[in-house]
Amino acid sequence: MFGYVRAAPDKLTAEEEQRYRALYCGLCHTLGRRYGAVSRMILNYDFTFLAALLSGAIKTEERRCVASPVKKRTVARENEALDLAADVSVILTYWKLRDGAADSGGLSRRGYGAVARLLGRAYREAARLHPDFDAATCRELERLATLEAERCPSLDKPADTFARLLGSVAGELQDPIQQRIMEQLLYHLGRWIYLVDALDDLKEDAESGNYNPILLRFSLDNGTLTGPAREAMVSTLDASIRQMAAAYELWDFGVWSPIIRSTVYQGLYCVGNAVLEGTFHTAEGRRGARGKKEQV
Amino acid sequence: MNDPYKILNVPSTATDEEVKKAYRELARKYHPDNYHDSPLEDLAQEKMKEINEAYDTIMKMRGSGHGAGSSPSGGSYSGSSAYGGYGAYGTQANARFREVRAAISRGDLHTAEHLLSILSDHNGEWYFLKGVICQRRGWLDEARRNYETACQLSPGNPEYLQALERLSSAGQAYRPEGYEVFTTGCSDNMCGRLACAYCLCNALGCGGVRFLWC
Numbered sequence: 001m002f003g004y005v006r007a008a009p010d011k012l013t014a015e016e017e018q019r020y021r022a023l024y025c026g027l028c029h030t031l032g033r034r035y036g037a038v039s040r041m042i043l044n045y046d047f048t049f050l051a052a053l054l055s056g057a058i059k060t061e062e063r064r065c066v067a068s069p070v071k072k073r074t075v076a077r078e079n080e081a082l083d084l085a086a087d088v089s090v091i092l093t094y095w096k097l098r099d100g101a102a103d104s105g106g107l108s109r110r111g112y113g114a115v116a117r118l119l120g121r122a123y124r125e126a127a128r129l130h131p132d133f134d135a136a137t138c139r140e141l142e143r144l145a146t147l148e149a150e151r152c153p154s155l156d157k158p159a160d161t162f163a164r165l166l167g168s169v170a171g172e173l174q175d176p177i178q179q180r181i182m183e184q185l186l187y188h189l190g191r192w193i194y195l196v197d198a199l200d201d202l203k204e205d206a207e208s209g210n211y212n213p214i215l216l217r218f219s220l221d222n223g224t225l226t227g228p229a230r231e232a233m234v235s236t237l238d239a240s241i242r243q244m245a246a247a248y249e250l251w252d253f254g255v256w257s258p259i260i261r262s263t264v265y266q267g268l269y270c271v272g273n274a275v276l277e278g279t280f281h282t283a284e285g286r287r288g289a290r291g292k293k294e295q296v
Numbered sequence: 297m298n299d300p301y302k303i304l305n306v307p308s309t310a311t312d313e314e315v316k317k318a319y320r321e322l323a324r325k326y327h328p329d330n331y332h333d334s335p336l337e338d339l340a341q342e343k344m345k346e347i348n349e350a351y352d353t354i355m356k357m358r359g360s361g362h363g364a365g366s367s368p369s370g371g372s373y374s375g376s377s378a379y380g381g382y383g384a385y386g387t388q389a390n391a392r393f394r395e396v397r398a399a400i401s402r403g404d405l406h407t408a409e410h411l412l413s414i415l416s417d418h419n420g421e422w423y424f425l426k427g428v429i430c431q432r433r434g435w436l437d438e439a440r441r442n443y444e445t446a447c448q449l450s451p452g453n454p455e456y457l458q459a460l461e462r463l464s465s466a467g468q469a470y471r472p473e474g475y476e477v478f479t480t481g482c483s484d485n486m487c488g489r490l491a492c493a494y495c496l497c498n499a500l501g502c503g504g505v506r507f508l509w510c
Binding site: 011154155156157160163177180181184187188191217230231232233234235236237238239240241242243245246247249250261265266269270272273276 | 325326330331334335336339340343430433434435436437438440463464469470471472474475478479480481
């Protein structure tokens with residue numbers, strides 16, 4: 001996953017914000033315990049959002065860590081949902097890095113390859129615990145590679161691969177109703193992430209000639225989407241967010257409701273907007289300038 | 297049956313007006329329009345039934361002149377009858393199209409798609425049904441394109457037009473109180489004043505996660 005999933009902080013109380021941070025830290029600790037310190041660098045807010053979707057009740061504890069060695073922080077106590085979120089994060093990141101290594105050449109290829117190797121042991125363990133999810137991930141990414149090679153001009157077909165991949169996380173849940181709701185929610189989350197990522201890469205791919213379904217689906221005006229093309233792109237992104245919101249309303253997400261609500265009713269729209277306007281990375285850049293290292 | 301007050305999420309001391317307001321909010325949330333052609337349509341219908349029953353039970357218990365089984369004035373949220381599957385439509389369409397509609401309402405998209413693929417007459421109905429199948433699958437861009445073609449081929453068909461509008465118009469969808477109508481790509485919306493980025497956990501230890509404002 002690519003770091004596009006954001007909540008809307010202005011809709012959260014201080015307590016809810018604090019709880020989300022505690023979950024972030026909890027996921028980080030879970031990764032560390034299950035897969036070693038290296039795996040903690042894969043942590044991002046997309047995975048934290050996934051953990052919020054999977055978590056029920058939360059218990060917190062005070063802990064120190066590398067990022068906060070002196071002052072103790074409130075951290076979500078490790079539980080089954082965090083375990084699952086950590087396992088899924090490892091599998092997804094591993095395949096994404098493998099994919100990145102296959103896609104690029106030269107230095108970055110070796111870079112991707114090296115990180116994938118570092119994660120190799122963690123990946124094998126996670127895949128052993130969730131063979132179905134691992135198989136689905138592998139299958140969908142193969143499907144995506146085929147569509148890329150064919151230079152498929154549809155938005156939905158390639159997006160469907162990543163959407164199904166994420167949707168298959170629902171298969172790891174117990175309750176059949178929860179499974180259905182989560183499958184729908186995660187399907188559209190995956191679809192949205194894939195399309196927003198493609199939108200984000202539009203200029204770069206237009207120059208490099210890399211596969212990008214948006215380039216093939218619409219005719220672009222100077223590397224940007226304008227007029228009806230832009231409208232159609234926006235409409236399809238929004239439609240997926242509305243499907244997520246509709247699914248969200250059918251399940252009780254407990255203490256995580258405000259975070260999920262602020263994400264599916266506002267946060268995702270704002271991220272989509274920033275990506276479309278080309279300001280997403282300037283905001284990111286500003287963040288990067290303040291704290292050089294963003295990952296633990 | 298569960299506690300009707302709990303279902304409507306109001307205390308039992310709530311006034312009639314408060315009960316009505318809570319009911320309306322929930323009815324808007326689970327309105328069939330928000331779940332049309334979603335694979336979760338049936339779950340939303342159940343929710344709708346549950347809140348309708350809860351509301352009627354409370355009003356009956358209170359006996360405050362509302363009459364049994366009445367929904368709030370102007371309430372037209374009477375469940376799913378108007379959206380009862382595709383078998384109900386298509387009286388003029390030929391038998392094949394009816395079969396496709398039946399397969400879609402059974403949830404058998406595979407059969408529906410197959411039946412459609414062997415039809416050579418690609419008229420408005422054909423594109424409409426193709427669009428419905430796409431939408432059920434979550435292929436929303438192709439759904440929209442098929443609906444658009446259906447509307448071009450059969451201008452004035454209210455069913456096709458409604459499907460296209462439902463898929464495109466963001467303004468109609470339910471939003472919780474306090475949330476404006478947000479859409480992607482509207483440069484003039486609220487997002488400019490909203491937080492855009494989280495600062496992630498920082499190894500240099502300046503206090504970890506924080507929110508930055510753009």
